[in-house]
Amino acid sequence: MRRWLAQQARLSMGPSVPMRHRVFLISCALAALLLFGINAWEGYRTQRQERFDNAASNAQKLLISFEDHALQQLDAADTYLRIARRLMRENSDWRSLQESLGAVRSTHAADFTGLMAITDRNGKVIFISESPQTPKVSLAERGYFKALKSDPHDRAIVDATRRGLITGKMQYRIIRPILKDGKFDGVIMLSLLPENLTRFYGNLSLGRRSVSTIITDDRLLIARSPAAAADAYEHPLPGAEELGSVVEQPSGQVRVRSPLDGEERQLFFAHLPDYPVIVMVGISDKDILETLADSRKHLLSELAGFSFATLLVTLLLLRLLGELYERRQAVWALQSLNKVHQVLSGSNQAVLRAMSEDGVYQAMCEAIVTHGGYRMAWVGLVQNDTERSIRPVASAGYVQGYLDLLTVSSAGGRGSSGPAGLSILTGKPQINPNFENNSSVGPWRQAALERGYRSSIGLPLKSTGENFGVLSIYSAKVDAFGPEEVTLFEELAEDLSHGVMALRLRRENDMMSGALVQAQKMQALGNLTGGIAHDFNNLLQVILSNLDLGLKVAQDATLSRYLKNAMQGAENGAKLTGQLLAFARRQPLKPEPLRLDALMEEMTSLLHRTLGSPIQIVAETAANLWTALADANQLRNAVLNLAINARDAMPDGGRLTIGLGNISIRDSRREMKPGDYVTLSISDTGSGMTAEVMAQAFDPFFTTKPEGAGTGLGLSMVYGFAKQSGGHVTIDSALGLGTTVTVYLPRTWRAEAVAAPENAAPPQGQGEIILLVEDDAGVRLSVHDQLVSLGYRVLTAASSNEGLDILASSEPIDLLFTDLVMPGLFNGRDLAVQGRSLRPGLKVLFTSGFAQASVLEQGHLDDGVTLLGKPYRLSQLAQSIRRAITSEPMRVLLVEDDEMVREAMVEILESNGYAVTAQASAVDALKSLGETPGFTAIIADKNLSSPMGKAMDGIDLLTAAHGSHPRAALVLITGENLPPDALNGLEAAVLHKPFHPRALMEVLSRSRD
Secondary structure (H helix, E strand, C coil): CCCHHHHHHHHHHHHCCCHHHHHHHHHHHHHHHHHHHHHHHHHHHHHHHHHHHHHHHHHHHHHHHHHHHHHHHHHHHHHHHHHHHHHHHCCCCCHHHHHHHHHHHHHHHCCCCCCCEEECCEEEEEEECCCCCCCCCCCCCCCCCHHHHHHCCCCCCCEEEEEECCCCCCCEEEEEEEECEEEEEEEEEECHHHHHHHHHHCCCCCCCCEEEEEECCCCCCEEECCCCHHHHHCCCCCHHHHHHHHHHCCCCEEEEECCHHHHHHHHEEEECCCCCCCEEEEHHHHHHHHCCCHHHHHHHHHHHHHHHHHHHHHHHHHHHHHHHHHHHHHHHHHHHHHHHHHHHHHHHHHHHHHHHHHHHHHHHHHHHHHHHCEEEEEEEEEECCCCCEEEEEEECCCCCCCHHHHCCECCCHHHHHHHHHHHHCCCCCCCEHHHHCCCHHHHHHHHHHCCCCEEEEEEEEEECCCEEEEEEEECCCCCCCHHHHHHHHHHHHHHHHHHHHHHHHHHEEEEHHHHHHHHHHHHHHHHHHHHHHHHHHHHHHHHHHHHHHHHCCCCCCHHEEEEEEEEHHHHHHHHHHHHHHHHHCCCCCCCCEHHHHHHHHHHHHHHHHHHHCEEEEEEECCCCEEEEECCCCHHHHHHHHHHHHHCCCCCCCCCEEEEEEEEEECCCCCCCCCCEEEEEEEECCCCCCCCCHHCCCCCCCCCCCCCCCCCCCCCHHHHHHHCCCEEEEEEEEEEEEEEEEEEEEEEEEECCCCCCCCCCCCCCCCCCCCEEEEEHHHHHHHHHHHHHCCEEEEEEEHHHHHHHHHHHHCCCCCEEEEEEECCCCCHHHHHHHHHHCCCCCCCCEECCCCCCCCEEEEEEEECCCCCCECCCCCCHHHHHHHHHHHHCCEEEEEEECCCCHHHHHHHHHCCCCCCCEEECCCHHHHHHHHHHCCCCCEEECCCCCCCHHHHHHHHHHHHHHHHCCCEEEEEEEEEECCCCCCCCCCCCCCCCCCCHHHHHHHHHHHCCC
16 A cells, blocks of 8 residues: 555655646646545534533523522521511510521421521620620621621622631621611521532532532632532632623623633523522533543544545645645746846936936936835935934835825834834844735735735934834735845835935035135135234224223313214224124123123114114014023124115015024034023014025125115124124025024023112222233323223233233232234233242233233133223223222132142132132041132042041032032042932032043132122
8 A cells, every 4th residue: 555655645746746637636736635625624514503402491490490499598598588687686685586487487397497696786796596605705896797898788798718717617698787777787587508509419410520600799719519618618619700791790601711620611691689699500511522432433434434535635635735835926926127227227327327316216216116116115314303203205106195104213112113123223134025914014904905015124324323214115926026126126115225325425425525715715714814913902902902091181172072972983893803703703702691682672773773664673583581691782683784784675664583593413413412492583574585695694894785875784793792602693584585694602500790880980000010011102102001090009001911010020910901913922811820830829910902812711711710801981891891890809719639630620720710618528527618618519430438437439529519508519530420310409510530620720710700
């Protein structure tokens, strides 16, 4: 037989058998086998169903018998309780009650069995039916007692089987409350043995695995046949939660696995009327199927007769289908690879021809659909949001709104479950071979099937190790993406990524080249205007100083008027140089916290007068406007310049809108750093700008106004001021629609400063000695005369070297007043440093036509620098000199346990005019804090040694110092990367080691302001 089977197998597998013979043999064998199998299975299934129906009918009949028997038991017990409760009310003492109950029991001994007990309202047993001696037992903790006591109602309660406190036997109980005047006065209870029920049910078995059970509504066991183990009654039924439908429905059937023996049964159940009891009969499938064993054996024997023919048919079928599948697969693979190669060729040509990134994406999608014959293709890019969502940027083919339904992300979660999200998340191709049986694309599967998508692939787009997008391709065929196709499509995705990166690099190079050319142009113009402004300010200073002195002594009214007119012209020249310096970013700024809404209210009347009645001014302020950090005077000038430009753009009138708002920049724009900004926008409804005019709008001296109508410095001044303030300015304009100029100013958390009142008359000196160092002879002579007229004694020096010689002498000096820009080896700032090393605590006032980088930190004055900008009036000179002489140095407490670091920081602080108290430990620092109440800044290293064993780091010290010096600025120095919550809410600046001295001065300057 084996030899014959082998011969038939070789015959069926051999290529010599004609195809029509194979098909005929397979068809006959399958038809015969199918008919036999159907007939045999139908006969067996009919017998099986009949057995199950008979068993279910018998179970229903037995359930009715069980239900009647259980109901008789409970009704008899309940009747006995009612009689006992009535007799209790009629008899005056327990002995009489005992005799009355005995009479009832003797008459109905067959029905009334078990022990009856009566309790008082506190649960104490006060009577039992079997003995005149009442046991000292309390039922107060029983669940049924608590339930009736909390909610007394004249209704029987059935308690599950458990060991009795009085008899010590396993028994279940039926309980009723005793009510006195409608109030709870105890319970009357009859204990019944579950064996009575078990014996009855044991006589009505449906099979050796079938069971009969009685439980309470709380799924607690009362009785079971076969009998359950004792511990099954002591505890709730394990796994009873599977009986949920039994409790919820009055009757029915359910298939469950028994929690006691693990057997699966068809359970028939019914609730007893008037009692919280459920009767159940369970039939095991095994008992029924055992009776069908002969039928199954007969069926198997008949099936064995067809095994031989089935084997031959299977061999022939496998061979036939194998050949067909191999041939078809070969054709499909060839066609698919040919399409992918066409896609590669067409897409590479499209990438080379595209001039923009969006054009590359669109050309790629169109090439995939056109050359590959795919149903649809789309490209999505990862967005910079919390969900890392994917935004479609190009698509081709049969889309029909499908992309609008997608919510794809690459941050994990439900939005990343599809091929697109997973490909970006994992960095590898993700294939959905069949939309019909793949639940991972759940929300979009139906929409995909409606549009004819049957399979898809997601390919990540990568750049320098980062997945920035996805290429998704959809096919109308199932399993359209085999290993060869995936390899070629990976190459396609790499080509697309390289093409996009090349375009981005080219665009960035173009932008950088343009920015470099613009920066070089602006730098050259800035250097030119800064130098011109410096020399011009010196000339204006000589003019203004002499005009001030002339006005002070002039007696003739006509002469005074002439001098005032000359003064006005000189001040106009000073404004022009101020604009030049603002553009060149050489104008020293004194930024302070500003409420822009209050500043705009202050300027409203000025703007109305300046712009005239044809211009309507509208203010729009965002709710909860932040506080900006800017120079108030320079900001006023910027607003005024922008408003005047807007007025000139609306010669026939219009509307000027001043908008204030908040904005958070989170992406790394080239024009401004990420952070929080307050925006000030000036919008008009004027003529607007062309693109060519917008490109030159910030250039100095560029103007579209007629000759003589403007200097062309307004927008360039605004640009320089915004950049010097750490912000930015943008222009949006359209011809015929108007222009909006938006200034971005950095946000500050500090409160707005309160302006000090100005003195009406210039303050006079008290004979103090001032060292004046100025290289310009005309300025030096005029300023000398001004200082003398104010009541000061003046020593003069024409260079920093001469000034240093005077400082090294024994001549008393109350103030060094020096120009910053001077020829020689060192400038005015260096002179001040040298002077303070010779004379600790020396007070210094600087002046300059423009401030160089030596006194500027990103456009702002260094800390400790007091600057009087040229040209200045006599009143400004008097106030600045007086403030510099009478000012007290800031007192700083420095706590640093490293001696070398501590000495270096003391030198830095003292050279910048600070009075320093240095300590090496937290203990000494606390002592200094208690003795000196005037510290304005406290600087502490985070890791401080504890020589006395008292553990306190820099954060603990600053926290303690804040309690005694709440107005002092707090600075923590550390070499660690602190977690965000390390300061525990303490408002302290953090300076990371190693740091530049300029950084320390900047932190102290911000803290002091």
